[in-house]
Amino acid sequence: MMNSFVIHGDIVFCPYKKQMVAIEDGWVVVRDGIVELPYIELPDSAKDLPVHDFKGKLVMPGMVDLHIHAPQYAFRGLGADMELLDWLKNYAFKEEAKYGDIAYADKAYRIFADALYHSATTRAVVFGTIHRKSTQLLMDRMEESGIVSYVGKVNMDRNGAEDLIEETGESFRRTERFIAHTAGKYRNTYPIITPRFVPSCTDELLSRLGWLSEQHELPVQSHLSENPGEVAWVGELCPDSRFYGEVYDKYGLFGNSANTVMAHCVWSTDEEIALMKERGVFIAHCPASNMNVASGIAPIRRYLDEGLRVGLGSDIAGGHSTSIFTAMVDAMQVSRLYWRHIDQSRKPLSFPEALYMATKGGGAFFGKAGSFERGFEFDAIVIDDSVLPHPQDLTVAQRAERAVWLGGDKTGLIAKYVRGTKII
Amino acid sequence: MMNSFVIHGDIVFCPYKKQMVAIEDGWVVVRDGIVELPYIELPDSAKDLPVHDFKGKLVMPGMVDLHIHAPQYAFRGLGADMELLDWLKNYAFKEEAKYGDIAYADKAYRIFADALYHSATTRAVVFGTIHRKSTQLLMDRMEESGIVSYVGKVNMDRNGAEDLIEETGESFRRTERFIAHTAGKYRNTYPIITPRFVPSCTDELLSRLGWLSEQHELPVQSHLSENPGEVAWVGELCPDSRFYGEVYDKYGLFGNSANTVMAHCVWSTDEEIALMKERGVFIAHCPASNMNVASGIAPIRRYLDEGLRVGLGSDIAGGHSTSIFTAMVDAMQVSRLYWRHIDQSRKPLSFPEALYMATKGGGAFFGKAGSFERGFEFDAIVIDDSVLPHPQDLTVAQRAERAVWLGGDKTGLIAKYVRGTKII
Numbered sequence A, B: 001m002m003n004s005f006v007i008h009g010d011i012v013f014c015p016y017k018k019q020m021v022a023i024e025d026g027w028v029v030v031r032d033g034i035v036e037l038p039y040i041e042l043p044d045s046a047k048d049l050p051v052h053d054f055k056g057k058l059v060m061p062g063m064v065d066l067h068i069h070a071p072q073y074a075f076r077g078l079g080a081d082m083e084l085l086d087w088l089k090n091y092a093f094k095e096e097a098k099y100g101d102i103a104y105a106d107k108a109y110r111i112f113a114d115a116l117y118h119s120a121t122t123r124a125v126v127f128g129t130i131h132r133k134s135t136q137l138l139m140d141r142m143e144e145s146g147i148v149s150y151v152g153k154v155n156m157d158r159n160g161a162e163d164l165i166e167e168t169g170e171s172f173r174r175t176e177r178f179i180a181h182t183a184g185k186y187r188n189t190y191p192i193i194t195p196r197f198v199p200s201c202t203d204e205l206l207s208r209l210g211w212l213s214e215q216h217e218l219p220v221q222s223h224l225s226e227n228p229g230e231v232a233w234v235g236e237l238c239p240d241s242r243f244y245g246e247v248y249d250k251y252g253l254f255g256n257s258a259n260t261v262m263a264h265c266v267w268s269t270d271e272e273i274a275l276m277k278e279r280g281v282f283i284a285h286c287p288a289s290n291m292n293v294a295s296g297i298a299p300i301r302r303y304l305d306e307g308l309r310v311g312l313g314s315d316i317a318g319g320h321s322t323s324i325f326t327a328m329v330d331a332m333q334v335s336r337l338y339w340r341h342i343d344q345s346r347k348p349l350s351f352p353e354a355l356y357m358a359t360k361g362g363g364a365f366f367g368k369a370g371s372f373e374r375g376f377e378f379d380a381i382v383i384d385d386s387v388l389p390h391p392q393d394l395t396v397a398q399r400a401e402r403a404v405w406l407g408g409d410k411t412g413l414i415a416k417y418v419r420g421t422k423i424i
Helices: A070-075 A084-100 A102-118 A132-145 A168-182 A203-216 A228-237 A244-250 A270-279 A287-292 A300-305 A324-342 A351-366 A396-407 B070-075 B084-100 B102-118 B132-145 B168-182 B203-216 B228-237 B244-250 B270-279 B287-292 B300-305 B324-342 B351-366 B396-407
Strands: A005-016 A019-031 A034-039 A051-061 A063-069 A121-127 A148-152 A189-191 A220-224 A260-264 A282-285 A309-312 A380-383 A413-418 B005-016 B019-031 B034-039 B051-061 B063-069 B121-127 B148-152 B189-191 B220-224 B260-264 B282-285 B309-312 B380-383 B413-418
Touching: A005 A351, A005 A380, A005 A396, A019 A051, A019 A351, A019 A396, A051 A351, A051 A396, A051 A413, A063 A070, A063 A260, A063 A282, A063 A309, A063 A324, A063 A351, A070 A084, A070 A102, A070 A121, A084 A102, A084 A228, A102 A132, A121 A132, A121 A351, A121 A413, A132 A148, A132 A168, A132 A189, A168 A189, A168 A203, A203 A244, A220 A244, A228 A244, A244 A260, A244 A270, A282 A300, A282 A351, A287 A324, A287 B324, A300 A309, A300 A324, A309 A324, A309 A351, A324 A351, A324 A396, A324 B287, A324 B324, A351 A396, B005 B351, B005 B396, B019 B051, B019 B351, B019 B396, B051 B351, B051 B396, B051 B413, B063 B070, B063 B260, B063 B282, B063 B309, B063 B324, B063 B351, B070 B084, B070 B102, B070 B121, B084 B102, B084 B228, B102 B132, B121 B132, B121 B351, B121 B413, B132 B148, B132 B168, B132 B189, B168 B189, B168 B203, B203 B244, B220 B244, B228 B244, B244 B260, B244 B270, B282 B300, B282 B351, B287 B324, B300 B309, B300 B324, B309 B324, B309 B351, B324 B351, B324 B396, B351 B396
Parallel strands: A005 A051, A063 A121, A121 A148, A148 A189, A220 A260, A260 A282, A282 A309, B005 B051, B063 B121, B121 B148, B148 B189, B220 B260, B260 B282, B282 B309
Antiparallel strands: A005 A019, A019 A034, A051 A380, A380 A413, B005 B019, B019 B034, B051 B380, B380 B413
C-alpha cells in the first residue's frame, strides 16, 4: 500500500463550521489514501505503518478553490479599475481570445499549473476558455500537477467578442467532443459543464448544456448575481424569469441532477437564496474579486446560518491571488465591513468558519474531501511556521490562525498530499 | 562621495496624485544621497559616477509606513475577533505590558526590526510602549536596520491596565528623559511625541505633551476617530470639545507647531476634517486594521480630493501585514466597497493614487522623501519581478502595478536604498 502511512505533527482541521480541532503532537492514520482517524497517541494497530514525521510542523487539510479562471492568471494584478461588465470586455475577453493559439495556451497554462502546484491548494474547480484543445491541454497540465480538479471548456454563444464567441450548435458539439476526450481519461482531472453566465448563453445553449450535464452526470459551474449591472441585464435578457438563478434552474443547471457551484452570489434575492438551499447549490465566495471589480460584499453570514453550502474561490483574475489563505483573510475582513456598514445583525466570520469554508465546505463539492475525519480522502498541507518568528508561546490553534493570516501563497509550505499521495 | 552614483533600471515613481511616471531603461542620478534628476538617457555630466546597474528590474521609491506599533508585531495575525476597545484591553495592552521586561523587549524588537529591514519599507513612524528603556532599545534596533524612523515612547495616564499605566507626572518626566536620551543621538532615528489616544491621556498630560512638542520641536503621532465606540467615549470624557480632534488641538498636538500624524480618521466629522486640513495634519490610512477590528472604511477619496495629506500605515497589529504593498491593495479594495455600499459619489482609488500615498504622500512627513524628483532624499527599492512569470508582454507601468498587487511583503526585493545608502 503506497498510500498507507501515519503522518505526525501538529494536526489542525475543521469538522464543524464553528469548531476547529487542534491536536498538538498528533497522528493521522491514512490507509490507501483514506483517513482512518486522527489520534492523540499513535495506536498499536498503526505501528507497522511508515511514519511521515513532521513533528512541530502544522498539518492541515489542503485548501479547496471553488472558482478560478486559468486563462486569466496571466493578467492577475492588472486592471482592477472597472466594474464587471466593462472589465470582462476590456480585459478578460481579450486575454481569453489568445487561447485559440495553442502555443500561447501552452506557455500560459504551464505557468498557471506550476503556480497552483506550489500553492496550498489541493482541489480546484477551473474555468478554461471556449477553446476545446487549449482546455484539454490545461487538463493535461492540471493532471501533471497532482491536484484534483474539475476543468470546464467555457460556453458562450452571445454577447462575447468578435474573436471570443461560438455559434450555438458549434458550442454544443465542441462540448460533446470535449467530454468524449476527457471524461474518464485522467486520474485526478474531470470535465465540468461551464456556461460562462446567462448573458453569454442563449436559452437554446443552456438547455443543451443542461441535457449534457444530465446525460453524462457531469457537475456544473457558472456565475450568479455578482454585480448589480449584470443582474439587471439578466432581467432584461430573460424577462420571464423571476430571478437570475431561475434561468439556470429552468435548464437543469442549478443542482437539479448534479453538483453545481455558482460563483459570487453577492446580490441574490430571498427567492434565489431559497432555491439555492433547496437545490444544494454550492456558493463560491470570492471576496477579493468582489472588492477588486467593485461588486460588493456577499452576505456569507446569512448563507452559513441558513445552512447553504459555501466554499471559497480565488476567482483569478477578478481576484489577484491564488492563495486560499488570502481568501480566508479577505472573507473574514469583508464580513467585518458587512457588519459595520451594512447589517449589524450579521456577525463577522470567525477563523474556524473561514477555515471550514476553505476546506470541508468547498471540499464537499468533491465528495469526502477537506477534513481529517474517518473516510475522507487524505489531502493535506504541512507548514513550517518557524519562518514566522515570534517571541511568545503560542498554542497550535493560534499557530494555525497566524499561519493563515500571515502566510500568503506558500509561506513555509514544506509538504503537500493529495488523495494520500505526497506531491511536494 | 560614497552616496553619489547612477542607478539604472525601469524607473517608476509618482510625483502627482493622479500621475505615475514610468521610464523603461532609465537612470536616476544621485549625488550625496540626494536625487539630481531621473533621466531617459545617461547625461554626460554623470558619466564619471559609478553605475548601480539593475537593467530590467523595477526601481521604485521606498515605501513609507506612517503608523506601526512595534510591540504588537508579536501578535499580528491573531485576535481579529473584537472591536477596538475590547481588542486593546484583551490583546494589545496585555502584550505591551510585557515590554517592561527588557529581555522580552530585546527578543521581540529584534524580530520586528529584522522584519522591517527585509520589507519594502524605508521610512516608518513607530509606536513603542510606555516603557522608556525598551523604547530606546527599539530605537537602537531601528537605527541598526538603516531605515529612517520616528519612534515614540507611549503616554498613558488613564484607562490603561493595572500593569500598563503611568501617573501623570511620571509619564511627563519619563518622556522628558526619553527625549534627552534620544534626540540627536542617531543618524536615522528620531523621537516623536506619542499620546496613545485621548481616552488614555488626561487633559493635564496632553497639555504637558503639547508643551514638550513645542519646546523640543518634535512631531506628534496619535489615533483619531477610528471606531464609533471610541468616538462616543471621547465625547463623554471631553464634553467641552465639539469633536475628537479638537481635544488634541486644544493642547497643541494637532499640527499646531510640528508635523502631526493621526492614524485612521474613519469617522471624522466635517469640522474635524476642516481642522485637519487647516493644520496640515497627516492622515495615516490603515485599511487592513480598519477591516480587522471592524472599524469601517475611511473616506480617503474625500480626503484626497479636498487636499488633505494622506499616507498609508500597516498599523501592526490591528493590521496583520507590514507590507505597504498590501496596504496599497487594501486601500484600493476598500475604496471600491466604499463606492459600492456607502457613497457612489466617491470614486474608487486608482493605482497611482495608492502609490502616491505609499511614497510621496507619507514621505512628506519626513520632508523630501518618497519620490525621484530633484532634491529628494534617495530612498529606493529594486524589484526583480521575473519571479512573477507571465506569458504576455507588459509595460513598465503594468509591471509595477502587478508587482504591488502580487508582491506582498518582499517578493523579488533585491536591493533597498535609504538616503542614498544601499542597505540591502
